[in-house]
Amino acid sequence: MSVAGEFVASGRAVLIKAGSFTLFTLRLARVAPALVLRRPGLVVEQVFNTGALSLVIIMMSGLFVGMVLALQGYDLLQRFGSTDALGSATGLALLEELGPVITALLFAGRAGTALTSEIGLMNATDQLSAMEMMAVDPVRRVCAPRFVGGVIAMPLLAAIFSMIGMFGAQLVGVTLKGVDAGQFWSQMRGSVDLKDVDQGIIKSLVFGLACSAIAVYEGYHAVPTAEGVGRATTRTVVTSSVAILILDYMLTAVLL
Numbered sequence: 001m002s003v004a005g006e007f008v009a010s011g012r013a014v015l016i017k018a019g020s021f022t023l024f025t026l027r028l029a030r031v032a033p034a035l036v037l038r039r040p041g042l043v044v045e046q047v048f049n050t051g052a053l054s055l056v057i058i059m060m061s062g063l064f065v066g067m068v069l070a071l072q073g074y075d076l077l078q079r080f081g082s083t084d085a086l087g088s089a090t091g092l093a094l095l096e097e098l099g100p101v102i103t104a105l106l107f108a109g110r111a112g113t114a115l116t117s118e119i120g121l122m123n124a125t126d127q128l129s130a131m132e133m134m135a136v137d138p139v140r141r142v143c144a145p146r147f148v149g150g151v152i153a154m155p156l157l158a159a160i161f162s163m164i165g166m167f168g169a170q171l172v173g174v175t176l177k178g179v180d181a182g183q184f185w186s187q188m189r190g191s192v193d194l195k196d197v198d199q200g201i202i203k204s205l206v207f208g209l210a211c212s213a214i215a216v217y218e219g220y221h222a223v224p225t226a227e228g229v230g231r232a233t234t235r236t237v238v239t240s241s242v243a244i245l246i247l248d249y250m251l252t253a254v255l256l
Contacts, residue, residue, distance in 0.1 A: 024139075024220070025213045028147050031140045036148060046149025050111040050212075051156055057106055062161035065102060066168025069093060073169075074177050086179050087188035090169035095192060095200045099162035101248050104207035107154055108240035112215040115146050116236040119219025120229035128220075143216040150215065154208025155201055162200065199255045206247055211240045 036043055073089045119142060122128050128138040166188070173179040215236050222232035 020221070021213070021217050024217050027139055028144055028213065028216070031137075031144050032148050035140060035144045039145070042145035043148050043152070046145045047153050048149075050107070050115070050146070050150045051153030054107065054110050054153070054157060055160065057110055058103060058157050058161050059164050061102060061106055062099075062164035063168040065098060065161075066090065066094065066165030067172045069098065069165070070169035070172035070177070074173060074179070083177070083179055084183045085187055085191075086169070086173045086177075087184035087186070088191035090173070091166060091188040091192045092196060094162045094165045094169075095196050096203075097248075097252075099165065100158045100200050100203035100207055101244060103158040103161045103204065104154065104211055104244045105241055107150070107157060107208075108211045108215075108237055108244070111150060111153070112211050112236050112240055113233045115150065115212070115215040116219040116222070116233045117229055119143065119146070119216060120222035120224075120232050123220065123222055124224040124226070124229060126224075139220070143220055147212045147216050150212030151205070151208040154211070155204040158200060158204035199251075202255065203248065203251050206251060207244055210243045210247060214240050214243065 069090050070086060073086050073093075074083060077083045077085055077089065119128075122138075122142065128142065131138045131141060170181070170184060174181045174184055218232040218236045218239070219229075222228050
């Protein structure tokens with residue numbers, strides 16, 4: 001096959017997969033509201049699995065990201081004699097950008113891979129086929145609760161990441177670098193408004209939708225072998241990471 005033919009075949013495969021993913025996501029969105037109302041226990045369980053079990057890595061990462069951000073920010077602001085603005089810089093960076101983006105990347109690496117491998121193994125062991133034989137829709141019973149749980153957990157994790165990051169920034173800026181604590185927090189309160197918080201919430205919700213949908217899609221459509229599940233897990237991380245960065249640029253351009 002020529003290079004042009006391979007290019008056309010690859011493009012066709014990408015379009016087919018994009019269409020399949022879109023239809024699958026629409027199916028999830030259609031069954032999700034009824035699931036939340038009828039089986040809230042399933043959703044709460046998945047919020048725990050995707051959210052609470054990710055707290056340790058989210059909190060540790062948030063703490064050290066905030067500390068590094070304070071070190072870099074202090075060094076930069078010191079050159080302009082504006083170290084009192086450290087609180088503003090760290091608060092805006094965490095709420096608008098670093099909090100949602102890094103949380104989503106960590107979510108894709110921890111919770112997303114867990115969702116994909118779990119659903120993929122259920123497919124490999126014919127559990128999904130058994131549900132279909134018993135007239136139970138596996139998308140409604142297996143995929144939808146995990147999708148909704150991920151969407152709910154993402155903004156909560158992003159908020160915790162940002163709060164812990166601010167504490168880490170205060171720890172370095174005030175305790176280590178000697179910035180006045182009153183100036184640090186007053187500058188942050190004065191510069192951060194509701195629009196900045198809303199931007200972080202919107203980004204985390206969109207990232208949660210994308211990461212959760214990609215994870216359950218890859219798991220549901222994984223080849224029912226050990227190698228197939230491993231490849232699906234890898235695709236989840238790669239696709240989610242690229243999607244997060246692209247969506248981050250698009251949302252930033254629109255919201256600003």
